[in-house]
Amino acid sequence: MRILLRNPNREVELEGPLSVREVLRRVGVAPEGVLVIRGDTLLTSDVRLEDADRVEVRPVISGGAA
Amino acid sequence: MRCSRCRDAAVLELRRYRAAYCGTCLVAHCERQVERAIAEHGMLARGERIGVAVSGGKDSLALWDLLARGGWETVGIHLQLGIGDYSRHSAALTRTFAAERDLELVEVDLTEEVGAAVPALVEGGQRSPCGACGLSKRYLLNKVAREEGLTVLATGHNLDDEAAVLLGNVLTWSTGDLGRQAPVLPHTSGFARRVKPLVRLSERETAAYCVVRAIDYVVEECPMAAGNRHLAHKAALDALEARSPGTKATFYQGYLRQAFPVFHPIAKRDLVLATCEDCGSPTTGTRCAFCRMTERTRRRASEPTPSVTPRARRPSRLRSSPAAEAR
Ligand code: SF4
Ligand SMILES: [Zn+2]
Ligand SMILES: [Zn+2]
Numbered sequence: 001m002r003i004l005l006r007n008p009n010r011e012v013e014l015e016g017p018l019s020v021r022e023v024l025r026r027v028g029v030a031p032e033g034v035l036v037i038r039g040d041t042l043l044t045s046d047v048r049l050e051d052a053d054r055v056e057v058r059p060v061i062s063g064g065a066a
Numbered sequence: 067m068r069c070s071r072c073r074d075a076a077v078l079e080l081r082r083y084r085a086a087y088c089g090t091c092l093v094a095h096c097e098r099q100v101e102r103a104i105a106e107h108g109m110l111a112r113g114e115r116i117g118v119a120v121s122g123g124k125d126s127l128a129l130w131d132l133l134a135r136g137g138w139e140t141v142g143i144h145l146q147l148g149i150g151d152y153s154r155h156s157a158a159l160t161r162t163f164a165a166e167r168d169l170e171l172v173e174v175d176l177t178e179e180v181g182a183a184v185p186a187l188v189e190g191g192q193r194s195p196c197g198a199c200g201l202s203k204r205y206l207l208n209k210v211a212r213e214e215g216l217t218v219l220a221t222g223h224n225l226d227d228e229a230a231v232l233l234g235n236v237l238t239w240s241t242g243d244l245g246r247q248a249p250v251l252p253h254t255s256g257f258a259r260r261v262k263p264l265v266r267l268s269e270r271e272t273a274a275y276c277v278v279r280a281i282d283y284v285v286e287e288c289p290m291a292a293g294n295r296h297l298a299h300k301a302a303l304d305a306l307e308a309r310s311p312g313t314k315a316t317f318y319q320g321y322l323r324q325a326f327p328v329f330h331p332i333a334k335r336d337l338v339l340a341t342c343e344d345c346g347s348p349t350t351g352t353r354c355a356f357c358r359m360t361e362r363t364r365r366r367a368s369e370p371t372p373s374v375t376p377r378a379r380r381p382s383r384l385r386s387s388p389a390a391e392a393r
Contacts (some may be wrong), residue, residue, distance in 0.1 A: 002370060007287050032081070032308055035273055040278050042077035042085060044067040058285055060273040061226070062123055 001053040003027060016053065021045035027057065034059050068225055078274045081311035089278040096275045099266040100132045107250045109261040110218065115139045119207055120163075121170075122156030124283045124335055125222030128272040129264055130385065131279060133220065134169060142171040143210050143219075147205055149290060157285045163281065164235070173266040174206050182363045195290040196361055205356040208347065211258035218253075223262040226269045229314040230299040245333025248326060254339065256348045268314070322343075331338020349352065 003012040003023060012027055020036050020043050036043045037056045049055060067076040069088035076086035087095055104110050117319050118133060120142040144160045147153050157173065164171040171362040177183045180202060189199040212221055228247070235243045251260040264272060276283050291297065306313045341347070342354035349355070 006285055030304070030308060032270065033304060035078075035277060036269070036278060040277070040280060042089075042274055044069050044076050044079055058273070060124075060269045061297075061304075062125065062269060062287065062291075 001049050001051055001055065002055070005029070006056065006058050013031055016051040019045065019049050020049060020055075023049060023055070024057070029057055034058045044049045068266050071328055077278065078270075080268075080271070082268070083305075084311075090208065092271075092274060092278055094261045096128070096266045096267060096271060097132060098116050099135065099271075100129075100263045101136065103263050104251065104261075107248075107261070109250050110138060110220075112141075114218055115141060115214075115216060117207070117211050117214065117219045119203070119221045120144050121217060121222070122158075122160040122163075122284045123222070124273045124276045124281075125227075125264060125269065126225050127160070127281050128275045129220060129221075129280075130163070130169070131281060132169075132275075133200060133263070135265065140220075141216070143207060144171060144173045145206050146173060146175045146177075147199060149176075149185060149200075149288060150289055152286060153183075153198050153282070155286065159282055159284055162275070168211055168241065170211045173209060174200055175211060175297040179206060179209075180360050180363065182360075182367060187359065188246060188361050196294050196296065199290065201359055205345075205347065205354075208257055212256075216258055218259040218261060220261050220263055220270070222264055224264045224269050224272055225314055225318060226303070228262070228265050228301055229318045230296055232318055233303060234295065242272060242333045244321075244325065245329035245331070248330075249321070254348060256341070256346065257372050265318070363373050369380060 001014050001016050003014060003017070005012065005027060013027060014023060018026070021024075021031065024031050024034070024035075024036070024045070031045055035058045036045075036047075037058060038049075038053060043055065067086050068074070069076045069082075069091050070085040072088060072093040074088040074090070077089050078092055079086045110116060116124070116133060116138055118130045118140050120130055121364065124145070130140060130142055138242065142156060142164055146157055146378065150174070161171065163169075176320075180187070184195060187195075187202065207219055210216070217393045225246045228249075232244075233249060234240075235247060249262040249265045251257075253259040275281075303314055303317075339348045340352065342352075342357055343347045344353050344357040347356070
């Protein structure tokens with residue numbers, strides 16, 4: 001499966017099947033700080049991803065102080 | 067995973083509520099939290115025209131969407147900060163959002179108003195990029211509010227933002243700021259009322275709201291944000307929240323209930339407002355911080371190697387209102 005990480009954009013290839021929770025663990029991302037999106041749908045941590053899947057891992061943190 | 071409310075397939079877990087929501091229930095949850103914040107703090111009155119500060123990011127677009135769908139009369143205000151591709155992309159997404167929903171949008175170009183964009187303000191002044199940027203935003207939003215006759219400005223500050231600012235204020239014991247960090251700043255002469263209807267929602271909720279509502283927002287970070295103190299405070303709170311969900315909400319809500327009333331009278335005493343001799347804005351000195359910063363920037367720009375490149379003159383104010391054109 002292809003994992004698109006944002007800010008900065010980069011791609012990681014992982015072998016499925018894996019749960020969303022496990023994918024986040026492997027790419028070293030804290031689950032609370034991101035949304036995982038397949039197509040236009042949000043995925044919860046228990047969703048199983050297969051080799052053919054493409055998902056985006058999108059941070060939710062924004063940095064402006066004002 | 068199933069939605070805690072309707073048992074449909076869930077799209078988002080919220081550990082702080084020990085709940086998961088489907089798309090429909092998540093949208094309803096966000097609407098409820100915004101309605102509750104507005105009612106709890108008396109933020110808005112029906113019939114008022116509300117200026118919504120829209121950057122093109124998830125929070126401000128979610129806010130605009132929630133207010134417009136809630137039947138509030140709004141006008142979006144977008145400030146072009148001149149931060150390269152980031153600003154161009156932000157403006158494009160804001161315009162698309164407004165056009166698709168037939169909402170009125172006012173755009174203001176910082177370079178035209180001030181003579182420099184945010185990166186040049188950084189070089190021109192002693193403040194950090196975010197300090198100079200925040201100062202400019204406050205000033206320009208107020209200016210637009212005055213020109214448009216707006217009595218209230220709404221911003222997209224969320225629970226994470228407010229908790230991080232609060233942590234900063236506590237770490238430095240900024241007693242004045244601790245007496246002013248309310249979700250409603252009342253109208254004072256020259257300043258419109260400021261309200262923050264998203265204070266009951268985390269950034270995870272506002273981002274998820276945008277995805278569910280198919281709102282295309284700027285995902286990229288502002289290139290100037292990296293390493294600022296605000297992000298460090300957010301990271302510290304995130305670590306606490308991960309161990310103990312609900313920490314941020316308890317910290318911020320507890321402040322509003324227990325600490326704000328204690329600090330508020332002190333802040334009021336500190337704040338003696340005069341009028342800026344340059345621009346007429348309220349200030350504590352003779353000239354406001356914004357005018358002092360722009361003067362430093364201009365002085366810097368007129369030095370032999372200018373840090374500000376002159377640009378072709380174009381109108382600094384653009385207005386798009388599909389509804390008005392159709393009329
Ligand atoms: S991160 Fe800083 S410089 Fe960038 S828009 Fe926000 S306040 Fe302005
Ligand atoms: Zn549901
Ligand atoms: Zn001034």
